[in-house]
Amino acid sequence: MNDENKNKQFAEIIQTDLAEGRVLELAEVYALDAVSEEERADIEEYISAAPLPLQRDFTVRLRQARETLATAFATSQVEPPPDLLAKILSALSASSAEAPDAALAAPVTDAPRAAEANVYSGTAPDSDADQLDEFSARRARKTQLHGPSTGRRWLIGAAAAALIAVGGVAVGSTVLSNQDPTHQILSASDVQTKKVDMPGGGTATLAISHAQDAAVVTMNSVSAPPSGKVYQMWLLPKNGTAPISQGTMDAEALSRAATIEGVDAAAAFAITVEPAGGSVSPTLPPVAAVPLNS
């Protein structure tokens, strides 16, 4: 590589480099943004007027330089201010003349994901009204999960997750009744949360109260199970006996919180994909698993 470079000595100014055919050698400096605005414009103008093979070569080298930088130098992670997303969403709406979806950016850092649970069950935000109608229509259907009665179920997913995000402090009793088992778990003093990524995006969140021997499971931005299938939840007993089903969730149920009991005796919680109606034993591998009591 050193021999090659002897023929590629840089000049003092970019314009000379360009004139002497060294634009390719400038790809790295350009990728670093280590050029003045004027020099940047000169390089871009030169490339746009260059023969196609040179344009392609430059593009490849530039892309490689950018990937290298992203991998090696763009690695620091720092938590941004919690209200930043809300500001951005308002600005978006201003620029695209749509009403901002306030549900997407609740004030607590993790809550936006929770708010998405009631909006983004695979559908676009402006179909909320349709979603609600659908839920009312399904009121009569046999439910697969125990829980409070209908109508406000879709709110519960979001509110429950919002409660999780603020560590179990009750936020709004207008949404959940005090008798609601979900509410009781979430406001327990020993509630802990664990989260696991779901494939295809989204997360499953468990709010666990050992005092209550129960947990609330919420799905946030999780995609619907494949057609004809459901998600099934399991608790894995510590004593090594067979996994115990905790119920199933179809696409509609994703926007509701589920309560599971008997967590104290469990080594792990897992979610699998099963045929509609569920299975007697889990179909492995699970799509998500969370250790408990470990």
Place this chain on the structure above:
Amino acid sequence: MGTSVAHQALQCYAAISSRTRFNTSYNPQRIAGRSLCLEAMETPKSTQFPVSGQPPQSPTGAGSEDRDMLVGLIKLTAEGDQSAFARLYHLTAKRVYGMARRVLIDAELAEDTTQEVSLQVWQSAAKFDPAAGSPLAWLMTIAHRRAVDKVRSTQSSTNREARYGATSQVIEHDDVVDTVTGQMEAESVVQCLDTLTQTQQESVKLAYYGGLTYREVAEKLGAAVPTIKSRIRDGLLRLKNCLEVS
């Protein structure tokens, strides 16, 4: 399948999950871990489960499911889907803000930059071409450009040079591990950085984190301009070859 095997397999998955970091962009460890649990399942006589062993070697294409997810979210964002945009933000904002903080230092300026980057992502998502580069490289390119523009417009050249001198830091192993969960991958980045000469590293970092032009880097280091251009080029090429960026 016997219940004991199902039990052990679920425990294996749970243990793998507990070792991974939530909300990271690349997750080669988790993907590799899953295949290990599957192997364990297929050989039920095996009683060794990799619960506490060394992290497995990242398979080729590790992180590709995360990349696909990001590509999908960018596509949805391009169609005006605010939920997808919000999800994209959640997956990447720490990195964008981290970059902005590193370049700008000031939290408010970094916040402004992150907002500008996000708006640019919203407006230009349709222009993202997966064949032209990874989603993260696309995003961090935008982020870096914005950060540099802002630092140059808010600080004079001498201020930037002075400030960078005061805050420059060696990229430690842990910084890289934060975002690159596969231990093998993280080590290889640090090792590859070590293959650069001191002067190459210095020039690249001054330019990248300080927002300095090559000319300003040359001034600061008291080196000739062509020399600095060479160091930057050679340093990045060496890094690229070492990391096998294709």
